[in-house]
Amino acid sequence: MKEKSGLYIHVPFCKSKCVYCGFYSTVNHREIEKFLSALSEEIDLRKEESAGKTIRTVYFGGGTPSLLPPSQLQYILGGIHRHYDIDPDAEITIEANPEQLALDYCEELKTLGFNRISIGIQSFHDEILQFLGRKHTAKEALQAVENAHKAGFDNISIDLIYGVNERDNTLWLKELETAFVMPIRHFSAYALTVEENSLLYRRIRQHKTVEPDEDMASVQYAILSEAVAKSRFAQYEVSNFAVNGWESRHNSAYWDRTPYLGLGPAAHSFDGAHRSWNAPTLSDYFAQIEQRKPFHERETLTDTDRYNEYLLLRLRTRAGIDLREMEALFGLERTDGLLRHFETDVDTRHYEHTPDRLRLTSEGLWFADGIAGDAFEIEEKSF
Numbered sequence: 001m002k003e004k005s006g007l008y009i010h011v012p013f014c015k016s017k018c019v020y021c022g023f024y025s026t027v028n029h030r031e032i033e034k035f036l037s038a039l040s041e042e043i044d045l046r047k048e049e050s051a052g053k054t055i056r057t058v059y060f061g062g063g064t065p066s067l068l069p070p071s072q073l074q075y076i077l078g079g080i081h082r083h084y085d086i087d088p089d090a091e092i093t094i095e096a097n098p099e100q101l102a103l104d105y106c107e108e109l110k111t112l113g114f115n116r117i118s119i120g121i122q123s124f125h126d127e128i129l130q131f132l133g134r135k136h137t138a139k140e141a142l143q144a145v146e147n148a149h150k151a152g153f154d155n156i157s158i159d160l161i162y163g164v165n166e167r168d169n170t171l172w173l174k175e176l177e178t179a180f181v182m183p184i185r186h187f188s189a190y191a192l193t194v195e196e197n198s199l200l201y202r203r204i205r206q207h208k209t210v211e212p213d214e215d216m217a218s219v220q221y222a223i224l225s226e227a228v229a230k231s232r233f234a235q236y237e238v239s240n241f242a243v244n245g246w247e248s249r250h251n252s253a254y255w256d257r258t259p260y261l262g263l264g265p266a267a268h269s270f271d272g273a274h275r276s277w278n279a280p281t282l283s284d285y286f287a288q289i290e291q292r293k294p295f296h297e298r299e300t301l302t303d304t305d306r307y308n309e310y311l312l313l314r315l316r317t318r319a320g321i322d323l324r325e326m327e328a329l330f331g332l333e334r335t336d337g338l339l340r341h342f343e344t345d346v347d348t349r350h351y352e353h354t355p356d357r358l359r360l361t362s363e364g365l366w367f368a369d370g371i372a373g374d375a376f377e378i379e380e381k382s383f
């Protein structure tokens, strides 16, 4: 059986910049055609990296892939299908913003072969959407989900943001109740964070707005966990929730450390032993592709890197660490050492330990990055 792999396509264009966004994207659309040609070259240039592998998931992210008309999406998909072995049952996701999801556009996406749609809703309240710098209204958000559903998408996900100062806890619960009755099978909920290269960061520094209240975010995470426990969804990662069987296969593959190829500016790739990054801006990306370089930067993972990544990725999931798997990958001594660390240093409310698994509780997942960070190994560097 062929090895499985994922494919990520970064479409770096947005209508405008949301205040919290730290992803690479540009509002200058003049170079879309040039981007499509460069991407098409990259699809060809890097096909050998996928030789012998079957692509099980394809993910169009960004940026805003739904800014592209169907003909341009078809052009990209055509290149992928020509050069890569795409599993006939592959999960093919497109990220979309509500204002672009007219019914006929959703129908075209379906015809093109997308079978999962992830809609950047963030909130069902206009004031909050305005604060976040989103370009859609609450009404458009509701309509977008309805259109995607009517067009035949049975695998719809939405994104929500919590910990926004402008929204109190009661309103957050109402937002969740709105989401829970929609025809969706999956949602992601992220705490608002301040990315260094975001507009929000600059506004806070200029005293035009205040920092998101961390205590509020933590309370809203608890509200989220409680509401999810009474709903048809289950948490399967810190920020991801799904009806059983509808977890994102693409994201789950990242956490399982399945190799993936990332194409487009600022996209990264993982082949099991190395992580590599494409050039971070469009102009640098064009230069990278002109020089026919398959990556801009590349890092070979050391044993310590692999171990630390494993801890971080697994502890962020509700399934946690399979102790037999960890022992096979990293040895008995490290596995026992990790268990001792948990017994002595981690709050018992934050984790569960069975003979086979070590996993964080829903409460513990809120602290996942810190808990994993405290368990990291420090690499001895020689100078």
Ligand code: SF4
Residues within 6 Å of the ligand: 013, 014, 015, 016, 017, 018, 021, 022, 023, 025, 062, 063, 064, 097, 120
């Ligand atoms: S959050 Fe999404 S839509 Fe907003 S600027 Fe960033 S990539 Fe674009």
